Amino acid sequence: MDHKILIADDDSMQRRHLAAILGAQGYTTEMAEGGADALAQLRTATRTGIRLALLDLHMPDLDGIQVLEQVRRDGVTLPILVLTSDGSVARAVDAMRAGATDFIVKPASPERLDVSIRNALALSNLSREVDRLSRQVQNRLSFADLVAVSPVTREAIALARRVARSDMPVLIEGESGTGKEVFARAIHGESERAGAPFVAVNCGALPAALVESILFGHEKGAFTGASERRSGKFQEASGGTLFLDEVGELPLDAQVKLLRAIQSGEVDPVGGKGPVQVDIRLVSATNRDLTAMITKGGFREDLYYRIGVFPMTLPPLRERRGDIPRLARMFLARAIAAEGRSIEGFSTTAMEALTQGAWPGNVRQLENTIQRAVILADGMTIRPGDLHGPGAGAIVETRPAAVERVRAPFDQTLGQSPFLDVDGDIRRLTEIEADVIAQALTLYRKIEDYQLDKTGQDAHGSEV
Numbered sequence: 195m196d197h198k199i200l201i202a203d204d205d206s207m208q209r210r211h212l213a214a215i216l217g218a219q220g221y222t223t224e225m226a227e228g229g230a231d232a233l234a235q236l237r238t239a240t241r242t243g244i245r246l247a248l249l250d251l252h253m254p255d256l257d258g259i260q261v262l263e264q265v266r267r268d269g270v271t272l273p274i275l276v277l278t279s280d281g282s283v284a285r286a287v288d289a290m291r292a293g294a295t296d297f298i299v300k301p302a303s304p305e306r307l308d309v310s311i312r313n314a315l316a317l318s319n320l321s322r323e324v325d326r327l328s329r330q331v332q333n334r335l336s337f338a339d340l341v342a343v344s345p346v347t348r349e350a351i352a353l354a355r356r357v358a359r360s361d362m363p364v365l366i367e368g369e370s371g372t373g374k375e376v377f378a379r380a381i382h383g384e385s386e387r388a389g390a391p392f393v394a395v396n397c398g399a400l401p402a403a404l405v406e407s408i409l410f411g412h413e414k415g416a417f418t419g420a421s422e423r424r425s426g427k428f429q430e431a432s433g434g435t436l437f438l439d440e441v442g443e444l445p446l447d448a449q450v451k452l453l454r455a456i457q458s459g460e461v462d463p464v465g466g467k468g469p470v471q472v473d474i475r476l477v478s479a480t481n482r483d484l485t486a487m488i489t490k491g492g493f494r495e496d497l498y499y500r501i502g503v504f505p506m507t508l509p510p511l512r513e514r515r516g517d518i519p520r521l522a523r524m525f526l527a528r529a530i531a532a533e534g535r536s537i538e539g540f541s542t543t544a545m546e547a548l549t550q551g552a553w554p555g556n557v558r559q560l561e562n563t564i565q566r567a568v569i570l571a572d573g574m575t576i577r578p579g580d581l582h583g584p585g586a587g588a589i590v591e592t593r594p595a596a597v598e599r600v601r602a603p604f605d606q607t608l609g610q611s612p613f614l615d616v617d618g619d620i621r622r623l624t625e626i627e628a629d630v631i632a633q634a635l636t637l638y639r640k641i642e643d644y645q646l647d648k649t650g651q652d653a654h655g656s657e658v
């Protein structure tokens with residue numbers, strides 16, 4: 195577990211005592227020697243990675259209640275557990291009113307701390323998830339909701355942030371699953387148009403016959419089946435952002451119509467009385483090489499220059515492995531919340547495997563792999579064996595060391611040829627089968643042993 199916890203207490207004995215308990219439970223700790231120090235550290239907690247605080251109520255320079263009131267006023271939302279030697283109900287009520295997450299009477303037992311911290315962290319995960327989802331629903335998702343540890347990801351975000359504030363059309367290029375859509379949403383969420391509609395069109399899934407009606411709308415009775423008047427995606431997005439996903443899949447004749455709409459700033463609903471003005475900001479995405487398509491005549495050059503005023507590329511996950519641990523922990527927290535499971539984190543070897551994976555399906559594949567692992571995991575920790583699915587092949591492939599260790603005992607139990615007996619005669623099929631099963635079981639046990647050997651180490655080294 196790599197959660198960082200702040201211990202705020204004026205008594206150095208208490209600080210050391212608490213740090214020892216938390217250290218044994220796998221947390222890292224930071225110290226604050228009084229109320230003012232605590233206040234300063236809580237205000238910068240997001241940046242320094244502090245995820246929870248233990249706050250003593252009696253501190254001579256600044257009382258714990260005051261610290262609480264102040265940080266909550268500043269909008270600091272991290273869980274704060276209050277510690278006091280005064281077990282009075284009134285004191286507890288005061289603390290909770292001031293924004294404490296929980297109230298613990300000293301001396302705090304390791305068990306009580308453990309339960310309290312776990313609950314608070316789980317709750318804080320859930321409420322962050324609720325915040326993110328409600329921002330998404332309100333079209334106010336921001337880049338702060340995204341993981342960016344690697345320099346290349348940080349650069350991409352810095353670039354997208356700058357262009358977000360302009361009204362320029364943005365073209366996001368990148369392999370499948372690299373985050374093109376979340377980037378498009380964050381560009382919208384950090385633009386002047388935040389809160390207005392964000393309308394996505396999957397250009398790869400537009401039926402040729404309906405392209406116009408879907409994009410530009412139609413009047414009632416405009417064609418067979420048009421039983422109701424419908425406004426198209428352009429009108430739905432008016433005032434906001436139109437996201438043209440998989441824009442490279444758009445058929446050529448639809449490209450012409452799209453270009454016309456973009457150039458004129460108006461759309462002509464099918465069977466309508468004439469053009470309608472729309473005000474949209476365009477963000478497009480593609481995992482295809484549009485310039486190569488232009489050369490081959492599959493994509494119109496004039497359209498490319500319209501939608502690609504500001505092109506940006508999202509690098510594949512294998513080129514920004516620094517993002518993987520944090521992405522993995524975020525997806526784990528999400529999956530835990532969704533599945534209602536209690537899992538503490540990844541074993542060290544599982545996290546290593548994730549970090550070294552090839553991830554041809556990029557962030558989306560990592561997300562799927564972790565969702566599956568949460569469902570598959572037996573214990574409190576996700577182990578390499580839980581990392582099945584499309585990612586597994588890639589993970590094992592890039593980890594020759596792990597494969598070697600697993601294979602060694604198998605080779606030793608395997609005789610010269612499993613098909614011949616000691617006299618060199620061909621064995622019965624059932625015997626061979628029995629042997630193979632026995633060997634498979636041995637291998638299975640070895641895998642188990644290998645993981646069991648590491649349990650002690652994993653308990654300390656595991657993540658989240």
Ligand SMILES: Nc1ncnc2c1ncn2[C@@H]1O[C@H](COP(=O)(O)OP(=O)(O)OP(=O)(O)O)[C@@H](O)[C@H]1O
Nearest residue numbers: 340341369370371372373374375376377557558561
């Ligand atoms: N930097 C990031 N931080 C957090 N989550 C991310 C990040 N990048 C991608 N994701 C998540 O990964 C998943 C895939 O991202 P997204 O759908 O945006 O990718 P895409 O490039 O549009 O994929 P596709 O080509 O499959 O349509 C989503 O759940 C998204 O929220």
Ligand SMILES: [Mg+2]
Nearest residue numbers: 371374375439
């Ligand atoms: Mg997408």
